[in-house]
Structure formats: C-alpha cells, structure tokens
Amino acid sequence: MVIDFSTIDAEQLATLVCETLAKNDVEAVLVGGACVTIYSENRYQSHDLDFATYHDLNKVGSVLKKLGFERKGKYFARADCSFFIDLVNPPIAVGEEPVKKFERLKSALGTLVLLTPVDCVKDRLAAYFHWNDRQALEQALLVSAHCSVDLEEIKEWSRKEGHLFKYKEFLDRFSNN
Amino acid sequence: MLEYLFANKNVEKILYFLFLHGKCHASELSKCFDSALDPIQKTLLKLEWGGLLVSFSEGKTRIFEWNPRYPFLKEVQNLSKKMGEFLPEEIKERYYLSTKRKRPRKTGKPL
Numbered sequence: 001m002v003i004d005f006s007t008i009d010a011e012q013l014a015t016l017v018c019e020t021l022a023k024n025d026v027e028a029v030l031v032g033g034a035c036v037t038i039y040s041e042n043r044y045q046s047h048d049l050d051f052a053t054y055h056d057l058n059k060v061g062s063v064l065k066k067l068g069f070e071r072k073g074k075y076f077a078r079a080d081c082s083f084f085i086d087l088v089n090p091p092i093a094v095g096e097e098p099v100k101k102f103e104r105l106k107s108a109l110g111t112l113v114l115l116t117p118v119d120c121v122k123d124r125l126a127a128y129f130h131w132n133d134r135q136a137l138e139q140a141l142l143v144s145a146h147c148s149v150d151l152e153e154i155k156e157w158s159r160k161e162g163h164l165f166k167y168k169e170f171l172d173r174f175s176n177n
Numbered sequence: 178m179l180e181y182l183f184a185n186k187n188v189e190k191i192l193y194f195l196f197l198h199g200k201c202h203a204s205e206l207s208k209c210f211d212s213a214l215d216p217i218q219k220t221l222l223k224l225e226w227g228g229l230l231v232s233f234s235e236g237k238t239r240i241f242e243w244n245p246r247y248p249f250l251k252e253v254q255n256l257s258k259k260m261g262e263f264l265p266e267e268i269k270e271r272y273y274l275s276t277k278r279k280r281p282r283k284t285g286k287p288l
C-alpha cells in the first residue's frame with residue numbers, strides 16, 4: 001500500500017505507527033490530544049501523536065525510521081507530514097489511577113491501541129482540574145458528545161482526584177449541549 | 178544523600194528545592210547552588226521528560242513545577258520532604274531557604 005504522508009489523517013498515521021511498532025515487538029499506546037481527534041471525528045485537530053511505551057527511545061527511533069520519521073531531539077518528524085510523533089514516558093495514568101484497559105481500533109492499516117473514550121475524557125479533565133485549562137474541558141466535552149462514556153465512573157474518579165466541583169461544571173455543560 | 182539512587186547530584190537538590198518553593202527556573206537554581214547552568218537545565222529537562230515536572234514560559238524564562246498529574250507525585254514529594262529532614266541546618270540555610278521576596282509588591286514601588 002502506498003501511503004501519501006502529506007494527506008494522511010491522524011487516525012491513519014497513528015494506526016500505521018502503532019502497527020509498525022507492534023510488528024517490531026514495540027508495544028505502544030496512543031495517548032493525549034490525538035485520541036480526542038479520533039474520538040471527536042476530527043472536530044479537534046492535534047498534530048502531535050503521543051505514544052506511551054516502555055521501550056527505549058533508540059529502539060522506537062529505529063522502527064520509526066522505516067516509516068521515514070527522523071528523530072529531532074525528543075520527537076520524530078518527516079518533512080512531508082504535518083504530524084509529529086512524540087514519546088511519553090510510562091506509566092499510563094489518568095491522575096492517580098493507572099490505566100490498564102485500552103481501546104483497539106482495527107482498519108486496513110492495522111490495529112491502533114489507544115486510551116478508551118472514558119479514559120480520554122478523564123485525561124482531558126485532569127488538565128482542566130489541575131491547570132484550569134478550558135481547551136481541555138472543551139475536548140472532554142467533545143469526546144463525551146461523540147462516544148458513550150460512563151458518567152458515574154468519571155464522577156467517582158473526579159471525587160478521588162478531589163475535583164467534584166469542577167466535575168459538576170463539566171456535567172452541567174454536557175447536559176446543556 | 179541519594180545521589181547513588183538518582184545517578185545525578187542535581188536531582189535531589191532540585192526535588193528538595195521544589196518541595197520548599199513549588200517552582201523554579203534553571204538560572205535561579207544555578208545561582209542558588211553556585212553550579213553550572215547547563216547540567217541543571219539538562220536535569221530539569223530530564224525530569225520533565227520523565228513526567229515528574231511540567232514547565233511554562235513566563236516571559237523569556239522557563240518555569241518548572243511539579244506535574245500534578247504524575248502518578249507517583251505524592252511519593253516523590255514525601256521522599257523530598259524526608260531528604261530535607263536529614264539535611265544539615267547550615268546547608269538548608271545556605272542553599273535552600275532563600276530570602277528572596279515572594280509576596281507581591283506593587284509596580285513602581287522601590288525595591
């Protein structure tokens with residue numbers, strides 16, 4: 001299959017990267033804003049594909065090179081692609097809660113392993129809770145509007161994080177949308 | 178004290194400094210500990226890369242602080258606190274307990 005990296009979208013590239021890494025025995029999970037892009041069906045655009053992996057930066061780099069991505073400091077890029085790939089140090093967590101269950105999206109390009117919609121919402125809400133980042137709140141709302149998420153689970157997680165008040169603001173916004 | 182664990186003499190200094198002050202920037206630490214700027218900058222970036230710290234730009238300065246989303250934050254902060262309890266008082270006074278003014282001061286008032 002010929003890939004045009006100048007027109008590829010976030011989900012396609014993330015799948016291609018995840019599949020290529022997996023074929024080379026590198027397990028990686030897509031986290032961060034790109035999950036919002038995928039779950040919101042591109043209503044939010046992130047050009048930063050963050051992968052969490054326990055593998056060595058050099059090993060990951062050698063696999064990404066096969067896709068034409070060159071290391072630029074801590075991230076990887078290729079000249080004809082608007083996305084860049086960043087590696088996130090594990091563990092994968094949303095606040096104090098470790099994440100052990102992931103979503104697997106299958107397509108012709110392979111399997112993409114990423115945060116589940118509910119963990120993606122928690123991940124965005126964590127940024128809102130701790131830094132009052134309104135963009136992160138909007139992203140959490142976008143994902144919640146496009147995917148089925150367990151609001152009780154998010155409420156309980158917010159309580160443990162000590163941010164029930166801000167959860168209520170999220171819930172009010174969600175209910176009024 | 179824990180250099181052998183961190184394999185880096187700047188890590189424990191940065192952790193205890195952050196425990197006391199909440200945030201820092203590289204030149205402040207370099208001045209405070211009377212040590213070269215470059216290794217301190219590299220250590221801060223390493224801690225940011227690991228997820229323990231986050232940074233924000235304030236003017237031309239990059240400010241580092243604890244990452245509230247880091248899953249082992251409480252444990253690292255407790256370790257930092259305990260390290261401080263074992264530091265000699267004269268070291269604490271000389272290097273960590275800055276007399277720099279932290280409360281606000283109205284613009285235009287003489288320093």
